[in-house]
Amino acid sequence: MLAWERTSWSNGIVFRSLAAVALITMLLGGISSFVIRAQVVTRDHQAAQQRLSELLDTVESTASVATFANDDQLAREVVQGLLRSSEVLRVVIYSGEIELARAERSVDANAIQPTVLRPLFSPFKKGQVIGRIRLDANWDEISRRVAANSRNAVLVLFGQLLLVIAGTAGMVFLVVVRPIKATSDRLHRLDPANGGALEVPEGHARTEIGRLVGDINELTGRLLSTLNQERELREQQEISQRKYQNLFDHASSGIFVADKNGKLASYNPAFVKLTWLPRSATSQLHWLTDTGWDNSEKLLELLGRSADQQIACAGDFLLRGRRGDERWLHIAVLPLGDGSMQGTVTDVTERKRDEISARRLAVTDSLTGFANREGLLQAFAGLNAKESEALTVIMVDLEGFKQLNDAKGFHVGDQLLLGVAGRIREGGQAFDFLSRIGGDAFVLVVSGLSDQEALRPRVEALHEQLRDPYVVDQESIQIGVRIGIAFFPGDGVDMPQLLRGAELALNFVRESNRSAGFLAYKFFEPQLQVVVEHRRRLEDELRVAVNCGELRLAFQPIVDLNTGTLAGAEALLRWQHAERGFISPDVFIPLAERVGLIGEIGRRVLDEACRQVAEWRRDGLDIYVSVNVSVCQIPDDLSPEIILSMLDRHGLPPQAVAIEITEGVLMSDVSIAQRWIEQLRAAGLRIYLDDFGTGYSSLSYLKRFPMDTVKIDKSFIVDMNSSNSDCTLVETIITMAGSLGLNVVAEGIEEASQLALLRRLGCGYGQGYFFSRPVFADDFVAIARRINSESGNFGA
């Protein structure tokens, strides 16, 4: 509020308005008095002239009579009469040229006197001039009178003006000044903060003053509310300012404001701590680049980019401390719009280290320290068929590693892998790149060599090296090694193609080892691709076959070797392809496993086998059926519940069905397989262990898993004769099984001598071409009859 100053009287509105009125009135009065004066003078003079003229008019006829009659007496009467008017100075009447009469006043005439000269006509003859009368005006007198008149007029005028001034002043005072003064005084005393408002002076509700008061009230109201709002706003601002100040001071992130050149305007304690900003004692002025950035140009570039494009930018920057320590800081800057930038700084050293190590991990095999698949692909991502040097990709795979891992545990598997890796690394051969791309798959890359013959000795040497037994936990482990090789650029123009080529070659080695013979390694050849494609087509056809019933069951009799009678039948799946003819289970079962059809096939097989054996049993053929179950079907595809419900549906007792499993089942998840087997056995089903003697056949399995029967693989039986080692092995198995309370089924009996030998060794059951090849159900009954009828001359 402004201090109230008392208005001095000369500044008061009363004085000013009155002075203005007086001044203007007087000015106008002065001007008009001049005009009036001039008018009065002129009018008075004219009036004097007029009066004189009229005076003459009154005496004219008498004067003309006197002149006509030359009567000087009468003429004298006339002039004396005229001189009685004070405005007349002198009168003379001439008759012709003779002065007839004269009268004059004895005064000093200063002014030039206007004279009225009038001819006198004969009273009896018109137009005849008989004399003249001359009248001199008393100008001094006239002037005196005119002056007095004009003075009076001016005085009257000024008197009127004074009255007008007084009236106007009074009205102005009453109508304008007083209400304004009253309003002004009230306004001075007014305290709008307490809700006071001005009163409208009485009678001024509709005048300008009333409106002014209304406007002032409205204005004060608005001012007051604006002030209140502003105060609230300021308080809120102060509160949020304090909040932000607290945040700023105590934030764990560094916060700064800088210009695009990195000149710091402000920053918080955390910023100093994070950036190791030197505390300058001499100057408060700091630059963002004052501290030990690894790449301060990049930081300035970030600031510049953010400022130029008005966008938020962020980046990670390495900071090097004076003691050689490092820190990664994430800096995010945001343009504030006034040319400066606000930035936040957070310590991301941990994350950065994690990232780096993760990146390293991502391309590294943590076990062996070799590159992993990703690392291999990255390292050779830039392969170019035209420019890159020739390469050889060698893929090494360990045979049966998975089973070993399952059987012995990962620890043993890992130790074995480490052993393999060590031999590769230190085996005296220089490889240009070492990687482990999967569980037991190593990929080695040799540059420059692309000649099979040149490579062969190296591959063979490698194979030899890796085949030597490994010692793990003081146990010697021997493991097969398979190698597939592909050349760049001949076999593929990029690493994925080369890997697939090498893998195809490797698979070829694996499969050929499984079927027959021994192969250490294989160079990729296009034919392998054809084989793969053939297999894929086969897969498609298998799906069709399952649905079209091309898969049929054949049954091979199992004979009780003691009685020669038929004990049961092994159900074997046959695929009679419409075009290709007979396809071996060895081919299509793995296929079915791979493409996920094995579950459905398995259920169909079991269902059909049950249906068939139930039919036979109804016909009086009291036999059981044994069904092969793949490791893939355990435990869910053929859960004990499914099997039992199927038996139930066909009205079979549990002993009518035997389940044949391979060692693979036992080597997978031990506890699951164990529970599955136990559930089936508890339900009364018999469990056969198929292909016993191949693979890792271990007696400990027999001890651990509750089997009923082992089936000796036909490879032992075929080569068996009374003097060789196979015979000893078979005998051992039979003896051992006997001691464990297990039955034995010998597979692949083809000759009578083998049958005789097995019977001598005490083998309980047998099957093979000697009795019958697998036949379809239609033919089986006849075979069964034949076997049972021959049983009479059996035992001898």
Added chain:
Amino acid sequence: MKTLRYLLLALLIAAPALPAGAADWVLIANPKAGIGHLSQDDVTNIYLGRYRRLASGLTAEPIDLPGDSLLKARFYRQLVDKNLAEINAYWARLVFSGKTRPPRVVASEEDAVQFVARNLDALAYVDKSMVDARVSVVFSMSE
């Protein structure tokens, strides 16, 4: 009646044009006085008191008829175009100063003729028919 008014109007209009022709009076003087001929101005000046002396050095005394005389009215009307009231008013102003007298008044035309016959300087106006050897005509409006 109408016809008479028009006649009067015509007379009034024609009167100034025919002053002499219409006049039935003449101014007479004593033949012995030797006054030859007087102008109308002379007659006016003498009768209305401007002067009473003739050019020949003779004094002239105008004789007037009584106020009720029709001829008197006709005389002044034809001479100076004034009625008798105006003539009387004129004389009233001059008589007041006492310097000039109005003409002597005789009782009748006959008296006027006799007066002229007896007085050498007298002048009088009479009807034409009154003129005889005793007097001579010095002015007539017909001229």
